[in-house]
Amino acid sequence: MQDAKLLLVDDDPDVLLAARLLLKRHVAAVDIEKNPEKLPFLLNNNQYDAIVLDMNFQRDVSSGREGFAWLDRILDIAPDSKVILFTAYGDVEMAVRAIKAGAVDFVLKPWQNDKFLETIRKAVEAKKEASEEAGFANGKKNGKDSGDKKASKQTNIIGSAMRPILDTVEQVAPTDANVLILGENGTGKDLIARAIHEHSDRRDKPFVSVDVGALTESLFESELFGHVKGAFTDARDDRAGRFEEANGGTIFLDEIGNLTPSQQARLLTVLQQRQVTRVGSNKARLIDVRLICATNADLNERVAERAFRQDLLYRINTIELHLPALRERPGDVGQLAEFFLKKYAKQYNRSVSGLSPALLAEMKQYQWPGNVRELQHAVERAVILARPELTTGTLLEPINFVFKNGATVATPVSDTLQLEDMERQLIKQAMQKYRGSITDVARELGLSRQALYRRLEKFGM
Numbered sequence: 001m002q003d004a005k006l007l008l009v010d011d012d013p014d015v016l017l018a019a020r021l022l023l024k025r026h027v028a029a030v031d032i033e034k035n036p037e038k039l040p041f042l043l044n045n046n047q048y049d050a051i052v053l054d055m056n057f058q059r060d061v062s063s064g065r066e067g068f069a070w071l072d073r074i075l076d077i078a079p080d081s082k083v084i085l086f087t088a089y090g091d092v093e094m095a096v097r098a099i100k101a102g103a104v105d106f107v108l109k110p111w112q113n114d115k116f117l118e119t120i121r122k123a124v125e126a127k128k129e130a131s132e133e134a135g136f137a138n139g140k141k142n143g144k145d146s147g148d149k150k151a152s153k154q155t156n157i158i159g160s161a162m163r164p165i166l167d168t169v170e171q172v173a174p175t176d177a178n179v180l181i182l183g184e185n186g187t188g189k190d191l192i193a194r195a196i197h198e199h200s201d202r203r204d205k206p207f208v209s210v211d212v213g214a215l216t217e218s219l220f221e222s223e224l225f226g227h228v229k230g231a232f233t234d235a236r237d238d239r240a241g242r243f244e245e246a247n248g249g250t251i252f253l254d255e256i257g258n259l260t261p262s263q264q265a266r267l268l269t270v271l272q273q274r275q276v277t278r279v280g281s282n283k284a285r286l287i288d289v290r291l292i293c294a295t296n297a298d299l300n301e302r303v304a305e306r307a308f309r310q311d312l313l314y315r316i317n318t319i320e321l322h323l324p325a326l327r328e329r330p331g332d333v334g335q336l337a338e339f340f341l342k343k344y345a346k347q348y349n350r351s352v353s354g355l356s357p358a359l360l361a362e363m364k365q366y367q368w369p370g371n372v373r374e375l376q377h378a379v380e381r382a383v384i385l386a387r388p389e390l391t392t393g394t395l396l397e398p399i400n401f402v403f404k405n406g407a408t409v410a411t412p413v414s415d416t417l418q419l420e421d422m423e424r425q426l427i428k429q430a431m432q433k434y435r436g437s438i439t440d441v442a443r444e445l446g447l448s449r450q451a452l453y454r455r456l457e458k459f460g461m
């Protein structure tokens with residue numbers, strides 16, 4: 001505990017002083033703060049081993065409501081925080097509720113020194129154990145051992161509502177079962193498909209992603225199954241298709257709901273026979289691929305309408321994963337927003353203080369039709385628009401602006417121009433880096449292929 005760093009937040013300076021005097025003798029550092037509004041800034045700039053938080057600040061004397069709200073905020077910003085609540089004698093029931101809400105313990109005021117120290121020591125230890133476990137799981141994830149239950153918790157898939165889905169991913173990944181991922185655009189289907197691959201024994205083999213919905217009828221077969229030289233006018237060389245490229249690994253077929261009846265029939269044959277024949281050849285090649293499909297369409301409805309073959313559905317949906325829309329999981333909005341905020345603040349070298357509780361509440365109310373992708377872009381734009389000279393509270397204005405106007409329309413003229421320039425530059429660099437591969441560029445930029453196509457068109461690239 002001697003190398004621990006603590007944060008104490010209480011609006012009573014006497015309490016802060018007394019607690020610091022006691023604790024300073026036992027730990028490396030004790031930060032004290034009267035104003036809980038500073039919490040986002042402090043958490044974004046420090047790593048605390050334990051945080052002691054008062055339940056009642058002046059504005060709201062005894063209900064503890066402010067304490068709960070700040071506890072939530074702390075866990076949004078730094079989900080692994082160990083928070084201990086300070087509470088007046090008689091508030092024990094409230095403290096118990098707070099523990100259910102994610103605090104690790106509580107201390108009654110006025111405190112007994114021994115008990116207070118013991119509570120802090122336990123929290124610091126719990127934090128240390130959790131960090132060691134996380135480091136261990138990370139190591140395993142990159143290593144050969146696929147049996148680590150905690151591995152997927154260490155991926156960058158954020159949000160409490162995603163936990164049950166990640167548990168299923170862990171269970172299903174090591175099997176070769178076909179997986180169908182359902183969810184609206186931007187809910188994380190691609191991310192989950194990659195997580196399944198990463199946690200399977202195929203992780204060292206290719207992960208090949210194909211947006212089958214974007215393939216024209218004439219390209220479908222040669223793109224997926226390959227062709228031989230001379231098979232059609234543009235076929236100057238033999239070329240392996242995406243299934244062959246994925247051999248030994250995983251193939252991810254996105255927008256599967258958009259296949260035409262003849263494409264469905266051709267795909268079904270390949271899946272049944274587990275072999276592909278290049279266009280223009282008569283030699284069948286055996287393939288060993290794990291199949292993951294995704295769609296934002298309601299496939300059962302499409303089967304009922306006879307627009308999607310039932311036998312194909314049964315072949316691809318051994319395991320079905322439903323990703324909820326972001327509006328159905330408002331609790332994840334704060335966690336995702338904080339995650340992207342940190343990510344982009346670092347990427348664009350911006351100093352940002354965090355989201356105000358009022359804005360966060362507004363964001364939780366918003367419907368997010370573009371789901372996580374829209375939220376991600378709103379935060380990115382807000383971080384870019386944040387002026388370096390406005391540090392505290394900088395985010396509020398631009399994100400409000402972006403958020404109110406939708407992530408894609410009208411920002412003030414100069415900002416739009418700046419952003420467009422930046423966007424054009426980013427796309428240009430990525431196109432050079434990946435030699436024009438739309439899939440790779442779209443992945444790097446966090447755009448769907450369609451969104452990337454729209455931008456390429458807009459910029460005349």
Ligand SMILES: Nc1ncnc2c1ncn2[C@@H]1O[C@H](COP(=O)(O)OP(=O)(O)OP(=O)(O)O)[C@@H](O)[C@H]1O
Pocket residue numbers: 156157158159162183184185186187188189190191192254296336372373376446447448
């Ligand atoms: N839970 C999450 N945690 C962190 N990032 C996420 C999460 N869900 C989605 N994202 C991010 O949001 C963006 C969109 O996600 P993704 O491409 O996986 O969605 P999708 O459902 O496949 O979208 P589409 O249907 O448009 O192809 C990506 O940048 C992804 O990294």
